[in-house]
Amino acid sequence: MSTRGAHLVHGDRGFMTGGSLIARAIAPGVDTLIDAVHRKMERGGIDATLPDGSRRRVGFHRPGPAARLEVKSWMALVRLGFSGSVGWYKAWDLGEWTSPDLVPLFELFSLNAVTLGDVGRAKGPARWLNSLAHRLRDNAPQRAKANIAAHYDLGNDFYSAWLDTTMTYSSARFAGTDEPLETSQLRKVHALLDRLEIKPGSRLLEIGSGWGTLAIEAGKRGANVVGLTLSEEQKAWADRRIVEAGLSDKVEIRLQDYREIAEQFDAIASVEMVEAVGQRWWPAYLDCIARNLRPGGRAALQFISMDGRLFDRYARNADFIQTYIFPGGQLLNEPRFEALAQERALSWEGREGFRIDYAETLKHWRERYEAAIATGRLNGFGEQFHRLWRYYLMYCEGGFRGGAIDVAQVTMVKG
Structure with a gap:
């Protein structure tokens, strides 16, 4: 000793x-x-x-x-x-x-x-x-909706109490420390749409449409958009926003699994949805992109990855996030995922990482969450629930600041 x-x-x-x-x-x-x-x-x-x-x-x-x-x-x-x-x-x-x-x-x-x-x-x-508990919550088609509902169907009132007005639950991209969160979130969305070279008349598929922000912004550019979600709460919110934006003829949100769609699109977008897929289903996710993207079409992803040196240990051992927050979730091993993409004739271009932006996004969310508690907007949830979410937001912020996890955008072209 x-x-x-x-x-x-x-x-x-x-x-x-x-x-x-x-x-x-x-x-x-x-x-x-x-x-x-x-x-x-x-x-x-x-x-x-x-x-x-x-x-x-x-x-x-x-x-x-x-x-x-x-x-x-x-x-x-x-x-x-x-x-x-x-x-x-x-x-x-x-x-x-x-x-x-x-x-x-x-x-x-x-x-x-x-x-x-x-x-x-x-x-x-x-x-x-x-x-074992994590494997039992694998994102097979018959289980995926329940896994998504466990997190996202906490209710639109819950998320709207502390997210910004865009209802965007993914990393922003900041231009400066004093920039409003909403502005930074829209910058992230438009950076992805720019990667896709969206034009009037472009047909866009969004895998994991959330509360509809990216689909609406693409519709404003003249694109015809199909968004996929498994969350009934998110679809209801997005449908209302689409009507309010006057884009019902441009944007459609479907309650549909990505594995079920087989159509042709000029572009595909997916923002921090692949983390809800799991390693077993990475090939199916990329098959969806390859199957639905026309030759020469472009896909743009925003994803969260685990340092490759840590991934195998991480994959063997369900962590706090997988146990308490995202059942069935798993971060990417980027080199393995990229290799699977290239096997399907999908390139891997223009990768940009911005993990500190995610740390700052999480800090904003935590401040907004505490403000929502203080003003009574989250009174329907107990103190233990709030403790869990405080811990979750700080756990993730520290993870991005330390560098074990990263967030990035990348373009894939079907060649």
Whole structure:
């Protein structure tokens, strides 16, 4: 055992002198976890106060984010050690650990994700159970609608309370720090439409049409648009907005699975929908694009990807997001997805990543979410629900700031 480990076990009066058999049993595992973080974390630092009142500072001499937390119960570290990000959230929700700002902590673990390896990932039975639960929510055609409904059919009143007026639930692209979120969201939409070279009379398919913003903006350019969604709530909202915009003759939103459509389009757009597909269905998703895109036609995607060095571990172990937020969801392994696209004669061009824009988008959403709570616009949801969503928004913001995940736009041309 290292000298750091000896300090933790033998110096921990509150942990060891209470005579707790559970505490004695878990002490070696807790010590191993802290020691592993100390050895493997290359950037940034953690200032932690432990349940016995002792203070542990790890990595503060290294450049990078500085995170502070108070571990109020040793069970928090046990949950982290055995259930990974799922257990870490459970511990936070139970009040077993706290922090004045969760974002630097998540940024720190994102920044060091490659060197930390399996530290903080579920192990043994916990990994199997998490993975089994995730596989049971696979996005097969008979299950996909239920998975989408679990997140997006929380209600239009819920999302409209804190999204901007465009009702856009994906990363914006900012021109400056003081720019309104709505302006940045429309910039993102028009950047995608520009990639598609949309002209009056162009026929556009949108896979995952959300609340209809991109379809409406394309309709304003004169395109004839078919948008696909599995969310009844989103379709109802989009249909109303299309009528209000006077575009009923240009834009149609269908409640339809992408695997069912077989028509010809000049262009295809899809914004952060492929994350709801899952690795098993990547070929089917790309088959949809190849099948429905005319020769020479253009497709533009906005997608979220996981660092390729982390993907296999991530794919084996359902994380907090997959367990609590997006059932059946999975980020892309970009090199593998690109290879599948090229097998279908779809090029991969003009890739632009903008992960810090997503971090800033999430920060905006979190501020707007808190304002919605304060003004009573989210009174229909309980405090535990709000805690989950606060955690989710901070978890994602830290992930993008640290670089383990990225967001990008890319153009594919059918050749």
